[in-house]
Amino acid sequence: MATIQELGEFGLIKHLTESIELKNESSLKGVGDDCAVLAYPQDREVLVTTDLLLEGVHFDLTYVPLKHLGYKSAMVNLSDVYAMGGMPRQITVSLGLSKRFTLEDMEQFYDGLRLACDAHGVDIVGGDTTSSMTGLTISITCIGDVEKGKAIYRNGAKPTDIICVSGNLGAAYMGLQLLEREKIVYYQQLKENKGNATLEMAEPDFAGREYLLQRQLRPEARRDVILRLRELGIQPTSMMDISDGLSSELLHICTDSHTGCRVYEEHIPLDYETAAQAEEFNMNVTTCALNGGEDYELLFTVPMSDKDKIEKIEDVTMIGFVTNEDEGKVLVTRDGNEFQLKAQGWNPLSEEKDKE
Amino acid sequence: MATIQELGEFGLIKHLTESIELKNESSLKGVGDDCAVLAYPQDREVLVTTDLLLEGVHFDLTYVPLKHLGYKSAMVNLSDVYAMGGMPRQITVSLGLSKRFTLEDMEQFYDGLRLACDAHGVDIVGGDTTSSMTGLTISITCIGDVEKGKAIYRNGAKPTDIICVSGNLGAAYMGLQLLEREKIVYYQQLKENKGNATLEMAEPDFAGREYLLQRQLRPEARRDVILRLRELGIQPTSMMDISDGLSSELLHICTDSHTGCRVYEEHIPLDYETAAQAEEFNMNVTTCALNGGEDYELLFTVPMSDKDKIEKIEDVTMIGFVTNEDEGKVLVTRDGNEFQLKAQGWNPLSEEKDKE
Secondary structure, three states: OOOHHHHHHHHHHHHHHOOOOOOOOOEEEOOOOOOEEEOOOOOEEEEEEEEEEEEOOOEOOOOOOHHHHHHHHHHHHHHHHHOOOOEEEEEEEEEEEOOOOOHHHHHHHHHHHHHHHHHOOOEEEEEEEEEOOOOOEEEEEEEEEEEOOOOOOOOOOOOOOEEEEEOOOOHHHHHHHHHHHHHHHHHHHHHHOOOOOOOOOOOOOOOOOHHHHHHHHOOOOOHHHHHHHHHOOOOOOEEEEEOOOHHHHHHHHHHHHOEEEEEEHHHOOOOHHHHHHHHHOOOOHHHHHHHOOOOOEEEEEEOHHHHHHHHOOOOEEEEEEEEEHHHOEEEEOOOOOEEEOOOOOOOOOOHHHOOO | OOOHHHHHHHHHHHHHHOOOOOOOOOEEEOOOOOOEEEOOOOOEEEEEEEEEEEEOOOEOOOOOOHHHHHHHHHHHHHHHHHOOOOEEEEEEEEEEEOOOOOHHHHHHHHHHHHHHHHHOOOEEEEEEEEEOOOOOEEEEEEEEEEEOOOOOOOOOOOOOOEEEEEOOOOHHHHHHHHHHHHHHHHHHHHHHOOOOOOOOOOOOOOOOOHHHHHHHHOOOOOHHHHHHHHHOOOOOOEEEEEOOOHHHHHHHHHHHHOEEEEEEHHHOOOOHHHHHHHHHOOOOHHHHHHHOOOOOEEEEEEOHHHHHHHHOOOOEEEEEEEEEHHHOEEEEOOOOOEEEOOOOOOOOOOHHHOOO
């Protein structure tokens, strides 16, 4: 197989993208010119979102396979388009590659990327590839569309609206803790073996925890929920995807909508595995659900009058209500105590993460 | 002034973008939600381009001021939209920042970015900001539009078409050589002074070379040329911007259009300073013009029948003709010799640049 250096930038892009067939009517021209060319009908608004993912900050290639990373990199962007009530249509993919990556690595990454795009009807229409001095840099931009006037913003929540979340929360965070623990075990054994990996070293034990790993490594953007809301004629008053943790996202909606909220701990949806793992790690599972990120579930508010319709949607839970701003942002615990919600979501600019 | 760490991701983005006013009718919602929301009229096609710029690979902060870097980062993307015959309307800006960058640094970068955007009527509508383990990472996506059916691709050149370029070539490359030379001088002096910068050290001498530095540090995308072509009713048959060097771009157009070309050395537009500097460096100025990148001029082809109109455009030069594919891609030198053009443009994935 040729090396990336032999192929060069244009050769690599060609190799990775030449078999792509554009699926969307709105994709006129994909990879291969100065720009991609798109055409959206008059009655649609165009949605644009972008994410920058850096090795060592957002992902750890010691335990994340490149195919999963490709899948997840696409998915986190698609999720932002769904979070506006829209449908993702195109992505551009920019990669910075250090020398240790092989052509096969990039094929793996693209396999994951394409798997995600195919499942969601999205075209890869462009990007940029370059060398990097330090590991892998991924920048993805996703373009989508939504019916004119139907984009769901963060600022439309009204007092008495019901607060809903899809799926369950905290599982992706627990998956991450599990992977981090096994990484430490691995390096300890490696140290004991004076740096040589041997067959005697214990294999990581993930039995019974597959769901948590899947939630961390292979999250799924909630297209299904958007389609179901549309089928039922529900137009949420506000919506976000939960990437930084429920607390953080709730505070965004409340701040932008100038409201308070009242959320009930007992209604926050949890998976059994998340609870079991939290217990094993001696962690508070509600804290994990509130502050653990990367679930990519949808958080949204609907008018009280939509309550019956919401109950028809499997996998959507009502967790509380929007209140007046002066009532604060309140979590009601199982034992009836009330706490002010705080954003302890992951701060990608915090000192702790920033170790240059 | 607050630090970036104190502000956090959302605070930093807010600080840098809160005074932005959207100028384009097509920009419905900018920074501050899961996606930007745009609305393009039915009779326009949407153009999307993206570039990833990495410290140490694409720019060197020892001699590039952050304000210039912001300006140039925007400009290289706007240039790609002009190269389709379109008008840029929106950009998203993602930044990865290592700890050494201060809030003031980011304000400088944004000042440059906004200067470029204001001059070209472009709105900053979104982005992503995160920490980086290693220097500055910049990813910009630009969205623009063009009249339906009027996007200018690389594949429309026809034999007998005239090949045109705007401005002059090789100056940005010469500017880079100049900066690199002064950097070496600076580090030599620093070494002699045992690492201490002193006032006795010679100041870099750029007198009479300001134009070359400007071309390297503050390139200008050729909006004016696109507007002039439109005024004169000229629809080029193919177009690209010259980012990797004239040779490389000519080969792209010929390959995609299935044609050859015949370009005359004597017609390649050069600035006096470029020629003088090449002589001082003992370099062949034509080689610099053919293979030096980053001029961000436009390369385009027009039917022979547009010759009179083209002559009316100041600052556009006819450098040769499109030929049949089997006639090859030929450079005719001043002394009448013929050479096959080769792409020696900058390969961002070459071994040389890839030093991890």
